[in-house]
Amino acid sequence: MKLQIENRVKAGYIAVFLLLTLSYISFFISTSKLKEQTTLVQHTNIIINRLQSLLSHLTDAETGSRGYMIIKDTQFLSEYNESFSLLKPDFLALRELWKDNEMQETRLETLKTRINEKYRIMKEMIISFDNHDMQTTDSLKSMSYHGKEVMDTIRDMVNTMENTEKNFLAERTNKMNSVLKTLNVFIITSIIIAVVLALYSWVVYNKENRAKKIAASHATRYRIELEKRVDELNEANRELKELRSIEKFAASGRIARQMAHEIRNPLTNIGLASEQLRSDLNGNEDYVIFFDMIDRNAKRINQLVSDLLNSTKFAQLQVEDISINDLIDEVLIDANDRLELKSIKLVKGYEDGMCMVSVDKERMKIALLNIIVNAIEAMEAEKGILKIGTANVNNKCCITIIDNGSGINKESIAKIFEPYFTGKPKGTGLGLTSTQNIILNHKGTIDVESEEGKGSTFTINLNFAENC
Structure with missing residues (x-):
């Protein structure tokens, strides 16, 4: 049936x-x-x-x-x-x-x-x-x-x-x-x-x-x-x-x-x-310029090789005690052209009397500049507001970089520090990876919070100098 x-x-x-x-x-x-x-x-x-x-x-x-x-x-x-x-x-x-x-x-x-x-x-x-x-x-x-x-x-x-x-x-x-x-x-x-x-x-x-x-x-x-x-x-x-x-x-x-x-x-x-040749020729001036040329270019090639390795391993730091506020000001000078080009409003919120930090000055400038440039590029011209602050939080030097740009979706946040991940059409995907490596190499931490359409906040925590 x-x-x-x-x-x-x-x-x-x-x-x-x-x-x-x-x-x-x-x-x-x-x-x-x-x-x-x-x-x-x-x-x-x-x-x-x-x-x-x-x-x-x-x-x-x-x-x-x-x-x-x-x-x-x-x-x-x-x-x-x-x-x-x-x-x-x-x-x-x-x-x-x-x-x-x-x-x-x-x-x-x-x-x-x-x-x-x-x-x-x-x-x-x-x-x-x-x-x-x-x-x-x-x-x-x-x-x-x-x-x-x-x-x-x-x-x-x-x-x-x-x-x-x-x-x-x-x-x-x-x-x-x-x-x-x-x-x-x-x-x-x-x-x-x-x-x-x-x-x-x-x-x-x-x-x-x-x-x-x-x-x-x-x-x-x-x-x-x-x-x-x-x-x-x-x-x-x-x-x-x-x-x-x-x-x-x-x-x-x-x-x-x-x-x-x-x-x-x-x-x-x-x-x-x-x-060896330089030694054998006993400082013959006719050849010194060529030896200098060889040495200079050999050093340049060696530096290029070192730069290639920096993306996959930590580098030895040349640390010095420096004011974090002064360091950020130097970075902002490098980014000033970009700020003026897009008419971005800059708001500083530095804490006075901050202790010194022991950092590799040039590498830390690279790390901070990567974040600031990304923030500038994420904001609309003439509408962007970039806020940078420093504070002593739990005996740590805390740096906050806040923008009101397009923000980052949750899926991208999970991968933002991964090598070769980028949301830019012409990006390499190594900028924030390098930034994270530099921060971690200084025994610091870096975190990001973001909401699409409202902007992003990067928080960096570094140790103060030992003699502070």
Whole structure:
């Protein structure tokens, strides 16, 4: 016997409910797997970065000892002396990361033995060089060849360990992509369910008005539930995109460090050769200008490499005690042209008698200027009001920068300090990232509050100078 129309409606909605329930359960399982794979990918990236850092410190030590024996200047030994202590954190981190990987842990112990052997050879070479009046002997050459063999072995071991991790990374990335495809299937399936439900409601409406009202009521409820699930799926896709951005940033950092080493090694040799030639020519004035040109351009190239690295690591600060109010005034002088161009009203709210702060003046000016320029660009010409204040809040130097510009939406606020994220058509996405790095490098904090259409407030907290 055929079911009555009302029973058909009930049966149809029960079927839809079961399909949605199944879709939700599958989505929950897939999301859990995605989070698990995300954690594993981050784990692999950290290991690769640590291996690169370890090899970098060892290369610096080798470069420093070689420079000392070529130029005979003890300042080249600074990198050699510092490098050994820098290796310890990398070894400890790798040992912790590989505590569940017996194969890689065994390789790490072998690598540590070879690195200790390399340092022993470099130390013996330096002692032998000093004991023979800084002259190259057959014994020194023999140790040098042996050291090269050990270094080649170390590089091979590091490459093997990296390749193993890269294989893990590729496997985990494939799994993430597979999970993403599954999530997309759920989205399509949910849409199909919605379409089927709409068609089913339309058919029922034509047959029975009462059944149509019931179907419409159920359809509305299921549509809301479906939209909620779709929103959750979209959120999962957004998190995956953020993960890819993190991977891109990490990859950029590794590329930058590799480029820096590839450039600085020949640059060091150029500098060493220049100094040796300058010494051999005994200050011949005809060549001094060319040596100065070589040195000047070598320094410029080195500075460019340093600037490239600054976007992915903290830099050493040149701190000095300075009044924060005076520092902000200097920054406003640099931004004055922009303020006048857009006829922005400036309101200062400095607290008198503020203690000094210990900061790297030029870097802190860059950080503050980035925020001020962004605020100016967000405000309308002749309507903008920029408020800058300083205060002692909980024994911290508190700086507030407030604008009445277009504001920032909640989604963008969560990503505003991420590398390469920008809301400007021609922005690089590194300005606020650099600002955050500078503030954190000063052991400070930076927060932002914003509302679309009303403006934004940046709050920076810094420590006062110790002698304040």
